[in-house]
Amino acid sequence: MTVYDDLMAFQRETEALAQVAGRLGWDQETVMPRGSAEQRAEEMGAMEGVLHARRTDPRLADWLAEAVAVDAVAEAQLRLIRRSFTRASKVPGKLAQEIARVTSMAQGVWAEARAKDDVAAFLPVLSDVVRLKREEGAALATGGDPYDALMDDYEPGATAETVGALFGRMRPRLVALRERVLGAGRDVAPLEGTFGAEAQMRMARDLATAFGYDWDRGRLDLAVHPFSSGAGIDVRITTRVAETDPFNCFYSTIHEVGHACYELGIDPDYRLTPLGGGVSMGVHESQSRIYENQLGRSHAFTGWMFGQMRERFGEFGISDADAFYAAVNRVQPGFIRTEADEVHYNLHIMMRFDLERALMRGDLAVGDLEAAWNDRFAADFGQSVPRPSLGVLQDVHWSVGLFGYFPTYTLGNVYAGCLHKALRLDLPNLDAALAQGDTSPATEWLREGVQRHGGLREPRATIALACGFEPDEGPLLDYLDAKFSAIYGV
Amino acid sequence: MTVYDDLMAFQRETEALAQVAGRLGWDQETVMPRGSAEQRAEEMGAMEGVLHARRTDPRLADWLAEAVAVDAVAEAQLRLIRRSFTRASKVPGKLAQEIARVTSMAQGVWAEARAKDDVAAFLPVLSDVVRLKREEGAALATGGDPYDALMDDYEPGATAETVGALFGRMRPRLVALRERVLGAGRDVAPLEGTFGAEAQMRMARDLATAFGYDWDRGRLDLAVHPFSSGAGIDVRITTRVAETDPFNCFYSTIHEVGHACYELGIDPDYRLTPLGGGVSMGVHESQSRIYENQLGRSHAFTGWMFGQMRERFGEFGISDADAFYAAVNRVQPGFIRTEADEVHYNLHIMMRFDLERALMRGDLAVGDLEAAWNDRFAADFGQSVPRPSLGVLQDVHWSVGLFGYFPTYTLGNVYAGCLHKALRLDLPNLDAALAQGDTSPATEWLREGVQRHGGLREPRATIALACGFEPDEGPLLDYLDAKFSAIYGV
Numbered sequence: 001m002t003v004y005d006d007l008m009a010f011q012r013e014t015e016a017l018a019q020v021a022g023r024l025g026w027d028q029e030t031v032m033p034r035g036s037a038e039q040r041a042e043e044m045g046a047m048e049g050v051l052h053a054r055r056t057d058p059r060l061a062d063w064l065a066e067a068v069a070v071d072a073v074a075e076a077q078l079r080l081i082r083r084s085f086t087r088a089s090k091v092p093g094k095l096a097q098e099i100a101r102v103t104s105m106a107q108g109v110w111a112e113a114r115a116k117d118d119v120a121a122f123l124p125v126l127s128d129v130v131r132l133k134r135e136e137g138a139a140l141a142t143g144g145d146p147y148d149a150l151m152d153d154y155e156p157g158a159t160a161e162t163v164g165a166l167f168g169r170m171r172p173r174l175v176a177l178r179e180r181v182l183g184a185g186r187d188v189a190p191l192e193g194t195f196g197a198e199a200q201m202r203m204a205r206d207l208a209t210a211f212g213y214d215w216d217r218g219r220l221d222l223a224v225h226p227f228s229s230g231a232g233i234d235v236r237i238t239t240r241v242a243e244t245d246p247f248n249c250f251y252s253t254i255h256e257v258g259h260a261c262y263e264l265g266i267d268p269d270y271r272l273t274p275l276g277g278g279v280s281m282g283v284h285e286s287q288s289r290i291y292e293n294q295l296g297r298s299h300a301f302t303g304w305m306f307g308q309m310r311e312r313f314g315e316f317g318i319s320d321a322d323a324f325y326a327a328v329n330r331v332q333p334g335f336i337r338t339e340a341d342e343v344h345y346n347l348h349i350m351m352r353f354d355l356e357r358a359l360m361r362g363d364l365a366v367g368d369l370e371a372a373w374n375d376r377f378a379a380d381f382g383q384s385v386p387r388p389s390l391g392v393l394q395d396v397h398w399s400v401g402l403f404g405y406f407p408t409y410t411l412g413n414v415y416a417g418c419l420h421k422a423l424r425l426d427l428p429n430l431d432a433a434l435a436q437g438d439t440s441p442a443t444e445w446l447r448e449g450v451q452r453h454g455g456l457r458e459p460r461a462t463i464a465l466a467c468g469f470e471p472d473e474g475p476l477l478d479y480l481d482a483k484f485s486a487i488y489g490v
Numbered sequence: 491m492t493v494y495d496d497l498m499a500f501q502r503e504t505e506a507l508a509q510v511a512g513r514l515g516w517d518q519e520t521v522m523p524r525g526s527a528e529q530r531a532e533e534m535g536a537m538e539g540v541l542h543a544r545r546t547d548p549r550l551a552d553w554l555a556e557a558v559a560v561d562a563v564a565e566a567q568l569r570l571i572r573r574s575f576t577r578a579s580k581v582p583g584k585l586a587q588e589i590a591r592v593t594s595m596a597q598g599v600w601a602e603a604r605a606k607d608d609v610a611a612f613l614p615v616l617s618d619v620v621r622l623k624r625e626e627g628a629a630l631a632t633g634g635d636p637y638d639a640l641m642d643d644y645e646p647g648a649t650a651e652t653v654g655a656l657f658g659r660m661r662p663r664l665v666a667l668r669e670r671v672l673g674a675g676r677d678v679a680p681l682e683g684t685f686g687a688e689a690q691m692r693m694a695r696d697l698a699t700a701f702g703y704d705w706d707r708g709r710l711d712l713a714v715h716p717f718s719s720g721a722g723i724d725v726r727i728t729t730r731v732a733e734t735d736p737f738n739c740f741y742s743t744i745h746e747v748g749h750a751c752y753e754l755g756i757d758p759d760y761r762l763t764p765l766g767g768g769v770s771m772g773v774h775e776s777q778s779r780i781y782e783n784q785l786g787r788s789h790a791f792t793g794w795m796f797g798q799m800r801e802r803f804g805e806f807g808i809s810d811a812d813a814f815y816a817a818v819n820r821v822q823p824g825f826i827r828t829e830a831d832e833v834h835y836n837l838h839i840m841m842r843f844d845l846e847r848a849l850m851r852g853d854l855a856v857g858d859l860e861a862a863w864n865d866r867f868a869a870d871f872g873q874s875v876p877r878p879s880l881g882v883l884q885d886v887h888w889s890v891g892l893f894g895y896f897p898t899y900t901l902g903n904v905y906a907g908c909l910h911k912a913l914r915l916d917l918p919n920l921d922a923a924l925a926q927g928d929t930s931p932a933t934e935w936l937r938e939g940v941q942r943h944g945g946l947r948e949p950r951a952t953i954a955l956a957c958g959f960e961p962d963e964g965p966l967l968d969y970l971d972a973k974f975s976a977i978y979g980v
Binding site: 012017019027032033034036040042216236 | 513533722
């Protein structure tokens with residue numbers, strides 16, 4: 001056993017324990033009895049205590065000083081372990097444990113507050129979360145920007161400055177596209193009617209299968225806020241069902257399949273090592289977005305979906321594949337981020353980015369958050385928020401302490417735009433396969449180019465290598481302009 | 491903070507982590523994707539490593555030496571922590587972790603071997619489990635009987651000698667009762683026909699409710715081998731459904747509700763402490779057995795059940811409550827322990843006790859186990875085992891390393907007999923309530939007398955205090971004689 005082997009054996013157990021903690025999170029959001037939240041919070045706190053102790057174990061410093069990397073993979077492993085050790089060592093164990101405990105509790109409080117449209121019930125615990133995350137950010141930043149320090153957890157290398165600049169470049173073209181589309185005077189008929197919950201779930205399963213989800217190593221359940229969970233050979237997805245909105249169920253499923261296929265597609269040699277997970281949330285989101293949007297909402301694939309829906313649900317008021325494609329991609333201002341169309345989606349992110357930065361800086365008090373949200377929403381979307389479940393209470397993220405996470409959704413869209421441009425060049429006949437419900441040429445391209453490498457390279461480098469060019473917002477905005485100009489004839 | 495407080499704070503986290511490990515077990519047997527077993531084994535191994543390190547933490551020795559108990563509860567906490575520390579310190583960490591890893595794997599191998607009736611597929615991993623458990627038993631026994639040392643984990647104070655003597659006293663009366671009943675010449679009509687799986691599950695839920703199961707702190711799922719899982723405020727149960735055998739589903743459910751209500755009924759002050767779990771497996775089984783048999787299979791309660799089944803399933807070939815009562819309690823030699831009637835049940839345990847002692851002593855090789863099982867079954871039950879899923883592969887226990895566990899089932903029956911005698915004296919009108927589907931007078935008596943005390947007293951003392959007399963096999967055998975003599979007119 002070399003020093004490197006000792007280090008990796010230790011790390012493997014840490015990774016296994018992190019999987020256990022993740023499984024508890026899955027349990028909490030899918031199957032946990034509702035009266036068990038208090039105990040679960042203690043369990044999560046105890047797990048975080050164990051993980052934090054391992055991530056800051058003094059032996060790591062010795063091993064990292066002495067371990068020798070014999071190849072690029074070992075080099076990357078050491079780089080990621082070093083990053084984790086440095087980061088964890090800055091956060092006091094008690095704080096890490098307290099964050100785990102409080103956010104586990106807060107999630108249940110949020111879910112109930114959202115169900116009851118009761119912001120006041122959520123604010124006290126949100127105050128605790130904000131306070132703890134500010135403390136964590138300050139500990140991590142060591143003098144720098146606490147928000148950057150938190151974001152670095154989800155997107156290594158990204159900063160509020162680069163993200164802000166990216167958003168600044170994107171906004172004018174998105175707003176212009178929205179104005180053109182909404183001003184087109186062309187009315188796209190939405191999908192209407194009710195669609196049985198069980199039939200929706202059957203179709204969701206078939207869509208997951210069509211996108212290559214491996215049912216031997218995963219499962220599909222219901223959750224308030226769809227998510228995917230796990231790494232290695234146990235990666236589960238969730239979705240939600242509303243009888244009047246089957247697209248929500250179907251596209252949430254495809255989205256989570258994208259995340260899950262990334263994890264399941266990583267080189268098996270990396271399982272339970274630092275390389276055995278998606279490299280960043282932005283790259284993760286690039287997979288879920290390209291599955292959901294560039295592939296799942298394409299003209300070719302929706303043509304196949306239209307046939308599937310006709311077979312399962314009979315006549316449903318949309319008479320041809322073109323009208324179905326338009327309905328799937330219908331542009332409409334709406335309150336809910338996860339239901340937003342591709343034109344509006346990134347505008348939702350931009351307002352969250354500004355609000356959460358203000359919360360972390362202390363420029364915005366938690367008590368003023370709802371008013372700030374509603375003002376900003378009116379300014380950006382021209383509508384006033386009728387109730388908090390359609391506004392500030394809609395997302396789980398802040399309740400579980402995910403500050404700095406939202407920007408990765410737009411980074412994911414940007415990366416997906418780049419990957420889509422590159423894979424279309426490589427796969428000129430892709431539409432013929434998609435029109436048959438066969439996504440495999442695209443998903444295999446993504447597995448080869450992105451997924452199998454896990455955490456081997458930094459996020460931007462991962463995308464650049466897969467694409468053959470440096471990623472920027474151009475391809476995404478070009479794709480959106482072309483797609484929605486065609487649908488709306490503008 | 492006193493030394494005692496420090497100790498209890500540390501212990502509380504250990505208990506929380508033990509709950510997490512237990513939840514992983516629940517996950518594995520109910521919802522885990524089938525391709526995930528290998529990773530789960532590593533996760534379980536890592537958790538066991540963490541737990542073992544905490545249970546043998548050198549600080550425990552110091553705290554235990556210095557902590558002062560201010561009352562009987564604190565005394566009991568210290569006694570249980572000391573027992574756990576002494577025990578855990580005898581088992582090398584690597585061995586504990588290896589057992590966790592191998593048994594997690596073995597369980598999946600067992601389930602598949604059982605499904606395929608393939609003993610050979612199970613034997614290699616069973617050999618590993620037997621080898622590891624013998625090693626553990628030897629480490630624990632420090633010169634004494636390894637089997638006793640293993641049994642002590644499940645039933646503190648019990649030994650192979652006392653259990654063997656108890657079984658020796660019980661066997662003649664059980665065999666005599668069986669001969670009388672089977673020789674009576676009275677044919678009790680069994681329940682026949684098919685009963686929809688969904689309707690069975692609805693009735694199972696209603697039966698759980700009738701026995702006081704708290705759905706806010708639990709849930710019901712399907713598992714190959716029904717079990718209950720968890721402590722504190724998250725205690726889940728499982729059952730199984732076969733369309734031709736609704737009693738299996740119903741009584742498995744009631745049985746697991748008994749276990750779950752024990753855990754849920756413990757004084758909330760004991761949650762996540764050593765006192766916050768059932769005191770022993772035998773006492774645990776006394777609760778599941780009395781719920782299932784003395785209450786659930788009573789003439790009064792089955793009268794109510796008969797009405798429920800008629801409402802739900804219409805006519806099903808049994809025309810009155812007396813015939814239904816007889817069908818529920820029909821005595822018949824059978825291969826499967828968990829489906830055995832009350833007359834035969836303990837005979838199944840006695841043969842497992844002898845076989846597993848022989849395995850642990852090394853007198854019986856794993857390769858000879860199936861033959862030994864089949865020979866013994868023919869001798870005790872007069873039937874030859876047609877296939878291993880009806881024989882040596884039927885139980886999960888040995889695959890997960892539970893050697894020394896089986897005797898606690900019969901101890902539970904003996905304790906249930908004592909508790910039933912005592913509660914009937916205290917509750918002369920119980921049958922009137924049971925006949926309305928109301929079990930609360932009995933379940934409240936059990937909660938007050940047994941459940942709420944958790945691990946406060948030793949197992950026998952727990953039962954003796956609840957009953958007002960020292961437990962022995964007399965009440966159980968008297969109850970069985972009276973009940974089955976009446977049903978069979980012998």
